[in-house]
Amino acid sequence: MEFSCSALVLSIINPSMKLQYKAWLLVLATIGLLTTASVLVSRYSIFNTFEDLERLQSQDQSERARRLLSQQLEGLTATAMDYAYWTDTVQFIEGSRPEFFEENFGTDNMKYLGITKILVLDALGLPLAGAELTAEPTLKPISESMSQVLRSLAVSVLSDKTSKTVLRTYHRVDGDLYLVSIAAVRSQYKPGTDPMGALAAVRRFDSTELTRFSDILMHPVRLSFVESSPSDSSDDRGSSSHARTEVSAPVLDHEGRPVALLVLKLDMRLHEAGHSLALAGALQVAFASLVVGALLVLLLNHLILRRLQRTHQELIHVTREGVTGDAKLSVGGGDELTDLALGINDLLAKTREDAVEQRQAHARQEALHLQLMQSQKTEALGRFTSGIAHDFNNSLAAISGWVRLANEDLPPNHPSAESLEHAFKSIRYASGLMKQLLSFSRQSTPCLERIRVSALIAEARTLVSLGLMGKCTLQVDQRTEDDWIEADPTQMKQVIVNLLINACDAMGGKGSITLTLDSHETTLPAGNAPSIFFDQLGEGRYVTLSIRDVGPGIAAEHLDRIFEPFFTTKASDKGTGLGLSVVQGIMARHSGAVRVTSAPGEGACFVLILPAQEELRLSSRSPEAAAASTPKRLLYAEDDALVRDAWSALLQRQGWVVTTACDGEEAWTQFQAHLGKWDAVLTDLSMPRMTGLQLAHRIGSTTSPPPVILISGQIPFEDEAQLEGAGFSAVLHKPVDQDELLRSLDEAIKNNTSS
Known part of the structure; x- marks a missing residue:
């Protein structure tokens, strides 16, 4: 195109014209040609690029307006749910608190909550009470038309x-x-019960709210009720002197129907900047053409047009990537085209920096919002606990007193x-839990008493067996009998x-926990350093409890932070990050x-280390008396927790020392850990991992095995003889009489001793 235009200019030049004038004419023609090319390129590339940037900015501001309005609706919903789930609201609907509505929905409170209209309905959708806040402000009855609208919306x-x-x-x-x-x-x-009624809260989006919207968005905002589809979004460019653009965000109801439009008036300057930049480029090209003169005519195609074409392609690529990409114009040489590329690159970099800063600011705002919500939840929990602690502890004290009186009124051997x-x-445990709740905001001194860690394990095992462990199984390996400590049992x-x-x-x-x-003992010979587990602990004897799982383990970068408050790798709805901090x-x-x-x-292993204490001895007796009153030790394997707890308690009342196991595998582990100390073994037949028959065979293969008694509810009578010959000293059916069980145990021990 350039050479054809040059040939046209040469054809109209008079051959007798001086060479100097010919050169000037060629320079002028070249200037005009380059100026035209520069304007076209700028208009096609730079102008389109800035229009895309303006469109993206308009879409972002429209989305911000929608999110801000949605946040207002969510805040109103949170207020309505707080009142709807409140006990006083339930009592008001039941008729036991008629003063509730006037106490909670007065002029000041509704103004503070930002509620314009409030309506309480019963379970049939009939209005019980309602009010409307006027501009004065005063309260007046809610209008019948609005009441009908809210009642129809409350049907779902x-x-x-x-x-x-x-x-x-x-x-x-x-x-x-x-x-x-x-x-x-x-x-x-x-939760999950039939609704007793409904509470409807309404907020009017008036001029005050529009002003606040404008302050937050930093753009004028108005409401428009022009009918439009949900996908409509206007982008009407105003006069070029003001460079203002209106964008709209549709407001949709719960069925997706448009209700209104939020119209934002944006102040756009990028379009004008694109025109100015295109004009500046054209002038620079013209000035360069005048400087280089005839040389520019000869090198125009080689040095200028090719670079402009490359710039054109790069601008198209930049436009396709948008503000999220990292493409830029290539820079080479030191002429005006280089300055143009640098200017565009600087402008692109600034635009991208602004976009990144906006995203980062939004992310920081969301993070601060989540942190604020977490802090408010913790503070609310502390205030709630402090508020109910007095009445709750009073109630516990009253219950404890009546229980003690009832216990003292009963004969010593009364079954109750x-x-x-x-x-x-249970009362003591509830009191301990209240103390732990209060420890969120202040340190509490533990109530110490002499206890055994094995007893704590048994009670904790009972607590987690009520649905807290899923399909996980527990294995207890007790390597010491001297496990007395001084501690707060609840903590x-x-x-x-x-x-x-x-x-x-x-x-x-699901999995196994050991x-x-x-x-x-941490007292070591001189020159030996104590184990890292006992670092910073004094010399002496310590009781340790290791809790090991077979999970994925803890990442190395998290090991130093797991005891920090609020640090957690779980999802937001699965944990708060306070558990291990409380443990520490x-x-x-x-x-x-x-x-x-x-x-x-390889899983994780938590080790609890506590100073050991001497065994708590209530009284001293002679060796003969101790031997005569030594209780018999029984290993009881039963997979049904209710049956296991009930019968172990009955046997303990009869003087037996009962060790329970939830299946045959655990019973075998307990048997091996205390080999030779068992007087008898009582087991169920059908149990997970190892049956009672397999357990009897293993125990029978040891040296001097104790008698094994089978008790089950699914033994056919014709199989009793076969089972008795398979290693069982006796076979009992559920439900078994207590005297029969005790008699069978005594006879089995007597027969085993005589044989």
Whole structure:
């Protein structure tokens, strides 16, 4: 194209014209040609690029406006749900608290909550109470038309039998936009029950809200009620002198129908900058043409046009990538075209920096919002606990007193005495839990008493067996009998339960958890350093409890941070990051420590270290008396927890020392750990991992095996003789009489001793 235009110019030049004038004419023609090419390139590339940037900015501002309005609706919904699940609201609908509505929905409170209209419905959708806040402000009865609208919207909420439906929508009435939220009224202690009614909260989106929107978005905002489809989004460019563009964000109700438009007036300058940049490039090219003169005519195609074509392709590539890409114009040489490329690159870099800063600012805002919500939850929990602690502890004290009185009124051997003792243990445990809740905001001194770690393990095992462990199994390896410590039982059980639940979560709800109880002496010969587990602990004897899982383990970069408050690798709805921090604090207050070892793919092992104490001895007796009253030791294997706990308690009342196991595998482990100390073994037949028959065969293969008694509810009578010949001293059917069981145990021990 350039050579054809040059040939046309040469054809109209008079051959007799001076060479100087010919050169000037060629220079002028070249200037005109380059100027035209520069304007075309700028208009096609730079102008389109900046239009795309303006469009992206318009879309971003429209989305911000929609999110901000949605946040207002979510805030109104949170307020409606708080009141709907409140006990006072339930009592108001039941008729026991008629003053509730006037106390909670007065002029000041509705203004503070930002509620324009409030309506309470019963389970049939009939209005019980309602109010509307006027501009004065004063309260007046809610209008009949608005009441009908809210009642029709509440149908879906009241028809949900689980009370989980919460309606969030927008509604237009007489040129006004209203935010509407309706939640089912139910007791916060009875989730999933039929709704007792509904509470509807309405907020008018008036001029004050529009002004606040404008301040937040930093652009003028207005409402438009022009009918449009949900996908409509206007982009009407104003006059070039003001460079303003209006973009709209449709407001949709709960059924996806357009209710109104949020119209933002944006101040756009990039379009004008594109025109200015294109004109500047054209002038630079013209100036360069005048400087180089005839040389520019000869080198025009080689040095200029090719570079412009390359710049054109690069601008197209930049436009396709948008602000999220990293493409830029190549820079070479030192002429005006280089300056143009540098200017465009600087402008692109600045635009991308602004876009990155906006995304980072949004991410920081979201992070701060989540952190604020977490802090508010923790603070609310502390205030709630402090508020109920007094009344709760008073109630516990009253219950404890009546239990003690009832226990003292009973004869020593009354069968209800032990039940009352269990009730009193539950009272102490509830009191301990309240103390732990209070320890969120202040340190509490543990209530120390002399206890055995093995007893804590048994009680913690009972707690987690009620659905907290999923399909996880527990293995207990007790390597020491001297496991007395001085500790707060409630806090130590909380530590063990917390670590067991964490181990189960790490294994996805299924797997094996091993608890190893042992004792260690830290006094070592001179020159030997103590184990790293006992670092910073004084010399002496310590009881250790290791809790090991077979999960994926803990990453090396997380090992130094797992005890930090609020640090967690779980999802936001699975944990708060406070569990291990609480564990470390409890162990420190007991003059102990918690250690952890882990390798990726090999599971994790938490070790609790506590100072050992001397055995608690209530009285001293002669060796003869001790031998005469030595209780018999029984190993009881039963996979049904209710049966196992009931019969172990009955046998213990009769003087037996009972060790329980949840299946044959655990019973065999317990048997091996205390080989030669068992007087008898009582086992079920059908159990997971190892049956009672397999357990009897293993025990029978040892030296001097104790008698094994089978008790089961699924033994055919014709198989009794066969089972008795397979290693069982006696075969009993469930349910068995207590006297028959005791008689069978005594006869089995007597026969085993005589043989």
